Amino acid sequence: MWRYLVLIGCIGLSFSVDAAPVRNKFHVISWSGGAYFDDHNKTFERCAATKPSPDATDVSFAVDRDLHWKVTLSNPAWNFAKGAKLTVNVAIDDIPVLTDASVVAIDRSMLELQTADAVSFFAKLRIAQKLRVVIGGRVLDISLEGGEEALSALTQCVLRSARVYQSAKSNESIFSAQTSSKANHTEAAALVSNIDAYSRVPEMQVTPGTTDLSGLPVDAAWKIGLISAAVTIVEAPLPKERIAEDIIRRSLQSCHGGFFFVSSGDVISNTPIARVFVSCETLETTISSYHTVVPRSQAGNYIFSVLSTGSAFLGAPHRLADLYEARLRSVVMVAINKLQ
Numbered sequence: 001m002w003r004y005l006v007l008i009g010c011i012g013l014s015f016s017v018d019a020a021p022v023r024n025k026f027h028v029i030s031w032s033g034g035a036y037f038d039d040h041n042k043t044f045e046r047c048a049a050t051k052p053s054p055d056a057t058d059v060s061f062a063v064d065r066d067l068h069w070k071v072t073l074s075n076p077a078w079n080f081a082k083g084a085k086l087t088v089n090v091a092i093d094d095i096p097v098l099t100d101a102s103v104v105a106i107d108r109s110m111l112e113l114q115t116a117d118a119v120s121f122f123a124k125l126r127i128a129q130k131l132r133v134v135i136g137g138r139v140l141d142i143s144l145e146g147g148e149e150a151l152s153a154l155t156q157c158v159l160r161s162a163r164v165y166q167s168a169k170s171n172e173s174i175f176s177a178q179t180s181s182k183a184n185h186t187e188a189a190a191l192v193s194n195i196d197a198y199s200r201v202p203e204m205q206v207t208p209g210t211t212d213l214s215g216l217p218v219d220a221a222w223k224i225g226l227i228s229a230a231v232t233i234v235e236a237p238l239p240k241e242r243i244a245e246d247i248i249r250r251s252l253q254s255c256h257g258g259f260f261f262v263s264s265g266d267v268i269s270n271t272p273i274a275r276v277f278v279s280c281e282t283l284e285t286t287i288s289s290y291h292t293v294v295p296r297s298q299a300g301n302y303i304f305s306v307l308s309t310g311s312a313f314l315g316a317p318h319r320l321a322d323l324y325e326a327r328l329r330s331v332v333m334v335a336i337n338k339l340q
Contacts, residue, residue, distance in 0.1 A: 024161060028153045029146030035161040047157035049150045051143070059131065059142045063154050065162045069122055069262050071113040072106065073133065073140065080105035088113070091132040092124050103135060122262045123277045123288070124322060126151050127315040152258035152281060165249055174238060174246045180219050184233045187339065188220035191231055191302070194335035196222075199327055213305050214278065214289040215254040216247065226310065226317045227324055232303040233296065240274040240293040240301055241265075247276050247291050247303070255280035255287075269333040271295060285309055288318050290325040294332060297340065304332060 025034035026049075033049025048062035057075045064070075084105040090098035090113070098121065103111040113133065115121050125131070126148045133140045159165055189206075196204050207221040213230040221230040234243060244263050252259065258281035266275050274293040279286060289307040296302050306328060308321035 024157055026153050026157065028149040031146050031150040031153070033150065033154060033157065035157050044161045047154045047161060049154055051146070051150070053142060057140055057142060059144065061125075061147070061150055061154055063158045065158070065164075067158065067162075067164070067263065069118055071125070072110055073103070073113065073142070074110040076109050078109045078111075080108050080111070082107055086135060089134040090115075091134075092128045093130055094132070097121070097124055103133070117266075119262050119264055119266075119275045119277050119290075120322065120326065122151070123279075123290070123318075126260055126279055126288075127286075127318055148260075148279075148281070148286075149258065151260045151279075155260045165245075165252060173250060174234065174236065174243065175215075175217055175250060180217060180233065184219050184235075188231045188233055190339060191335055192220045192222055194338045195328065195331060198331040198334050198338075201324065201327060214287070214291075214307050215250040216291075216303065216305060218305075224324055225320065226308065227321050228307045229324070229328070230305045230307075232305065233300065234303060235296075235298075235300040237299055238301070240272070240295070243293050243301055243303065244274040244276050244291070247293075248278065251278040251280065251289070255282075257281040257283065268294070268329060271333060285311060286318070288321060290321065292325075292329060292332065294336065297336075302336070304328060 022034040022036055028049070031049045031051045033047060035047045036045045037043060038045055044065050046062050046064040048060055050058050050060040052058050056077065057073060060072045060074070062070045062072065082105055085102055087100070087102050089096065090101050098115055101113060101115040103113055106112050125144070128144045128147055131142045131144050133142070192206060201224055203225055205223050207223060212218060213221065213228060216232050218230040219233050221228065223229070248261050248263065251261065260279045261277060263274070263276045266273050271294065276291040277288070279288040287307065287309050289305055292304045294302045294304065306321050306325045308317040310317035
């Protein structure tokens with residue numbers, strides 16, 4: 001099957017495999033990485049980390065200056081036509097997660113794994129121990145031991161090298177002056193009621209009053225077992241991308257350990273949204289949170305947040321959060337439209 005790959009134009013952003021100056025080198029468990037800069041104008045290009053494999057199939061994580069994340073697989077024995085593409089199936093820790101992914105040949109010996117939902121994919125990858133990629137009749141089983149630490153090291157690398165979020169510790173934030181009215185609480189409570197009705201998730205319990213979730217002010221909150229969820233109403237007419245950036249800044253402020261995030265635009269029912277996933281390691285536990293920014297018809301935006309806390313090694317609360325976040329996104333526009 002591999003030799004019959006069709007030659008096509010490579011889609012998406014690809015990382016150059018040419019030699020480039022490497023700075024800020026790091027070694028995390030069995031991963032080695034650093035920051036890569038353009039050989040001519042010395043500008044930052046990406047941070048990348050690679051884990052070698054005994055069977056010579058290496059896996060690499062990389063993040064570029066625009067904070068786009070990629071996964072590549074490489075083996076010197078491969079011989080692909082550059083730009084060749086094939087649909088693949090992907091499983092993480094023996095659980096199928098992608099049936100619509102593809103691989104594209106960056107060069108003869110390197111494949112880039114591509115998916116339409118990078119946020120969910122990398123959220124699952126950060127606690128994964130094994131990645132399985134099925135290409136035609138060939139199965140690639142790749143160890144990801146130490147992957148969470150590698151993703152955290154890459155996040156620190158790109159924040160430092162690309163000089164983004166340099167004011168992360170600043171108190172300036174769209175949430176600093178965020179106030180919530182009784183009307184907002186009432187609207188948020190009605191929205192949560194609609195989510196409960198349409199999601200049909202058992203054991204959903206509304207949390208009395210308001211609270212903070214992952215450093216964000218909250219207008220209504222609820223719990224599903226070990227998972228916490230909330231909705232925040234931002235009345236200011238701000239771009240959703242600006243809100244997503246501030247969610248990341250806010251999360252950086254409250255995190256004192258390893259840190260990882262991935263953010264991208266998305267669409268629900270023809271409505272453009274923004275999505276953010278943040279993971280923060282502490283000495284005792286790992287805290288992860290999803291945030292979905294959805295336009296509000298009156299003005300401003302809703303932020304829907306899902307948070308889980310627990311050992312990344314065991315991963316059970318985080319996997320439950322993955323499932324609930326997907327369920328929440330599937331009903332959120334229906335719940336919002338029901339308010340009209």
